[in-house]
Amino acid sequence: MTRNARFVDERITLKYGTGGGAMRALIEQIFAKGLGEVEDGIGLAAMDDGAAIRIGDQYLVIATDSHVVQPIEFPGGDIGRLAVSGTVNDLAMMGATEPLALTCAAIIEDGFPRDDLMRIWESIRATCEEAGTTIVTGDTKVMGHGELDGLVLNTTGVALTTRLVTDCGLQAGDKILVTGTMGDHGLAIMATRNELALETTLESDVAPIHTMVRRALEVGGEGVVALKDPTRGGLSSALHEMAEKSGVGIIIDETAVPLRDEVRAVGELLGIDPLVSANEGKAVFGLRPQVAAAVLDAVRSHPLGRNAAIVGECVAERPGFVILDTGFGSRLLAEAEGELLPRIC
Amino acid sequence: MNPNEAFAQLKFRDPERARGLRDALDRLVHQADHAPVSVMHVCGSHEQAIAKFGLRAAFPQDLQVIMGPGCPVCVTDVPEVDEAVALAKQGVRIASYGDMLRVPGTSQSLADAKAEGAKVDVVYSVTQAVELAREHDEDIVFFASGFETTAVATAAVLVDDPPDNFSVLSAHKYIPPVMEIVAEMPETKIEGFLAAGHAATITGSAVFEKFVERHGLPVVIAGFEPLDVMAGLVKLMEVINSGEPRVENAFPRCVTREGNVHAQKLLWRVFRATGGRWRGIAHVPNGNLRLRDEYAKYDTRKRFTIDASALWGYAPPKLVQQCQCGDIMAGIASPSDCQLFGKECTPDTPVGACMVSAEGTCKIWHQYGGRPDLRSIKRGAA
Numbered sequence: 001m002t003r004n005a006r007f008v009d010e011r012i013t014l015k016y017g018t019g020g021g022a023m024r025a026l027i028e029q030i031f032a033k034g035l036g037e038v039e040d041g042i043g044l045a046a047m048d049d050g051a052a053i054r055i056g057d058q059y060l061v062i063a064t065d066s067h068v069v070q071p072i073e074f075p076g077g078d079i080g081r082l083a084v085s086g087t088v089n090d091l092a093m094m095g096a097t098e099p100l101a102l103t104c105a106a107i108i109e110d111g112f113p114r115d116d117l118m119r120i121w122e123s124i125r126a127t128c129e130e131a132g133t134t135i136v137t138g139d140t141k142v143m144g145h146g147e148l149d150g151l152v153l154n155t156t157g158v159a160l161t162t163r164l165v166t167d168c169g170l171q172a173g174d175k176i177l178v179t180g181t182m183g184d185h186g187l188a189i190m191a192t193r194n195e196l197a198l199e200t201t202l203e204s205d206v207a208p209i210h211t212m213v214r215r216a217l218e219v220g221g222e223g224v225v226a227l228k229d230p231t232r233g234g235l236s237s238a239l240h241e242m243a244e245k246s247g248v249g250i251i252i253d254e255t256a257v258p259l260r261d262e263v264r265a266v267g268e269l270l271g272i273d274p275l276v277s278a279n280e281g282k283a284v285f286g287l288r289p290q291v292a293a294a295v296l297d298a299v300r301s302h303p304l305g306r307n308a309a310i311v312g313e314c315v316a317e318r319p320g321f322v323i324l325d326t327g328f329g330s331r332l333l334a335e336a337e338g339e340l341l342p343r344i345c
Numbered sequence: 346m347n348p349n350e351a352f353a354q355l356k357f358r359d360p361e362r363a364r365g366l367r368d369a370l371d372r373l374v375h376q377a378d379h380a381p382v383s384v385m386h387v388c389g390s391h392e393q394a395i396a397k398f399g400l401r402a403a404f405p406q407d408l409q410v411i412m413g414p415g416c417p418v419c420v421t422d423v424p425e426v427d428e429a430v431a432l433a434k435q436g437v438r439i440a441s442y443g444d445m446l447r448v449p450g451t452s453q454s455l456a457d458a459k460a461e462g463a464k465v466d467v468v469y470s471v472t473q474a475v476e477l478a479r480e481h482d483e484d485i486v487f488f489a490s491g492f493e494t495t496a497v498a499t500a501a502v503l504v505d506d507p508p509d510n511f512s513v514l515s516a517h518k519y520i521p522p523v524m525e526i527v528a529e530m531p532e533t534k535i536e537g538f539l540a541a542g543h544a545a546t547i548t549g550s551a552v553f554e555k556f557v558e559r560h561g562l563p564v565v566i567a568g569f570e571p572l573d574v575m576a577g578l579v580k581l582m583e584v585i586n587s588g589e590p591r592v593e594n595a596f597p598r599c600v601t602r603e604g605n606v607h608a609q610k611l612l613w614r615v616f617r618a619t620g621g622r623w624r625g626i627a628h629v630p631n632g633n634l635r636l637r638d639e640y641a642k643y644d645t646r647k648r649f650t651i652d653a654s655a656l657w658g659y660a661p662p663k664l665v666q667q668c669q670c671g672d673i674m675a676g677i678a679s680p681s682d683c684q685l686f687g688k689e690c691t692p693d694t695p696v697g698a699c700m701v702s703a704e705g706t707c708k709i710w711h712q713y714g715g716r717p718d719l720r721s722i723k724r725g726a727a
Contacts, residue, residue: 255360324714325399326360326398326399328360328363328400328403328571328575329398329399329401329403329404331396331397331398331402332713332714333714334711
């Protein structure tokens with residue numbers, strides 16, 4: 001399965017936005033052509049969570065993210081909290097855990113209620129405060145009624161770091177750690193939308209997690225060899241990217257993956273695997289075995305990491321593949337394809 | 346719907362108990378007087394459970410568990426799809442299950458017809474199709490697929506005086522006869538069948554007794570949780586090793602010998618079994634369920650003149666000629682034997698019906714990673 005070998009279709013369909021192989025093909029074949037090279041750092045071609053440009057003995061890390069979630073206010077959060085957290089977390093995934101500042105651009109549909117906008121900006125302000133950052137510039141556009149659905153937000157963030165963490169440093173024997181329960185965001189959104197009219201208490205996990213990541217990096221040091229946030233495409237997409245870029249296979253113990261009972265049950269009802277469902281307040285770490293236990297303790301000591309667990313390890317066989325040990329047997333974990341969950345973030 | 350009730354169902358997923366069953370299965374396959382032993386299940390839901398829980402990697406090396414013709418959408422034959430497509434192109438509004446829209450006919454699928462402007466609605470149940478008929482003045486044709494389990498639902502609607510503008514284009518299939526066909530195929534060396542628990546809930550286990558007599562092959566009825574599948578296989582190996590073929594019920598929490606007699610009466614009051622082709626497999630005597638004459642007013646084939654001949658002037662596309670769905674459904678080949686699997690043929694761009702339906706072998710294998718045999722992976726640093 002060479003996931004990037006396919007050609008981009010004549011029309012860009014929803015599947016190109018789901019964070020899987022189709023999107024990677026789009027970036028490689030169109031967006032990254034003749035653009036994005038960084039001499040001493042990380043550019044577009046690396047397709048990491050952000051870019052890094054060397055400035056003296058530090059790196060300037062830049063990450064950007066657009067948000068189109070529907071509904072714009074959902075259990076556990078809203079598009080504003082998502083926009084701040086998403087970019088702060090992308091910076092952290094590069095090792096830059098002290099966000100200097102964010103920008104925020106808003107595209108608003110004609111007729112959008114002022115009160116809704118005020119609520120969302122209050123949420124942005126509160127999340128910035130929680131994350132210890134602020135919005136220093138922005139842009140505003142209004143489009144005609146029906147030309148977009150409500151509100152689209154784009155945020156960009158910058159931060160400095162002396163050490164970069166990529167998503168491609170894994171080797172056989174390394175451990176995989178997740179910082180909490182998987183699939184919460186995706187299934188919370190899905191449950192609000194599904195025709196089955198489920199009554200659930202599911203909540204999105206959306207939160208800025210850079211302080212938790214900082215704690216892990218302080219303890220793990222050079223033993224933290226890969227870092228990624230399992231957003232669209234969930235744990236499965238994050239692991240596939242890490243496995244492919246690092247040239248290792250990854251074995252995951254399904255029974256060790258933390259899952260809320262309700263997420264498991266709703267996933268079962270809707271036929272959606274929580275492992276391909278989005279998270280907005282979690283990270284996946286690749287760790288040298290010597291530091292794994294200490295990093296696990298450090299993450300668990302943070303309020304957002306209490307459910308963290310070591311869920312798997314890397315092997316030399318089957319590079320680029322993710323193998324799921326179900327407790328009954330084992331199979332390959334597939335990536336989500338098609339329009340499983342459009343407009344999830 | 347309460348998610349906590351759904352969670353309570355998951356108790357049939359205890360890996361500890363699965364290990365006990367796996368050891369028993371190992372022992373029984375080892376005790377057989379030959380190797381390998383080949384058994385067949387005839388249900389997409391069994392394949393779902395086997396693939397989702399990675400059971401193939403846990404089966405003994407010398408046990409081959411083959412998926413037979415267990416996907417009703419996949420075995421819907423080209424002329425049946427052509428009938429629906431022709432009607433749709435004549436301007437008749439068609440309602441059907443989502444999977445049926447993408448099943449290829451001679452030149453087009455219902456989805457193709459819809460893209461060209463035909464009126465095609467996706468429904469989740471036959472009752473939803475009836476509601477559609479109540480909402481519209483025009484004719485609604487329900488293109489019905491499914492085995493005897495689903496056919497009962499269609500029957501229940503037809504005895505309940507649906508509106509006059511509602512009719513059924515039946516592609517319903519009946520499983521027991523096709524088991525006879527597959528049992529006699531020279532290429533398959535099947536030594537026993539795992540029968541589908543949900544279908545047996547309706548037909549009862551007794552429906553398989555004559556089959557066992559005629560073919561000397563055991564049948565074990567099994568449910569769909571991973572422990573059900575493992576327990577069913579253990580029971581099947583016990584019967585194979587005993588040399589005394591019989592019917593065993595490994596799903597007694599739902600299935601009885603008599604089955605759901607009310608549902609059976611309903612099924613045969615509305616439908617009759619008649620011979621017909623199953624896509625990729627063969628002509629199956631008594632394998633198709635068609636409406637009885639008493640229900641002619643709801644029989645699309647009797648109400649409309651369907652002329653599908655305009656669809657026949659097309660040579661099948663080149664890729665379709667390489668498709669191995671037929672051999673896969675007969676249990677002679679597996680998806681990994683097919684050149685197209687995972688390359689030209691994916692759920693996004695299906696070539697054959699097995700990649701279309703959620704119950705098709707190819708779709709299931711693709712969904713769960715494509716290659717089942719992971720027995721050899723070693724852990725730890727290289």
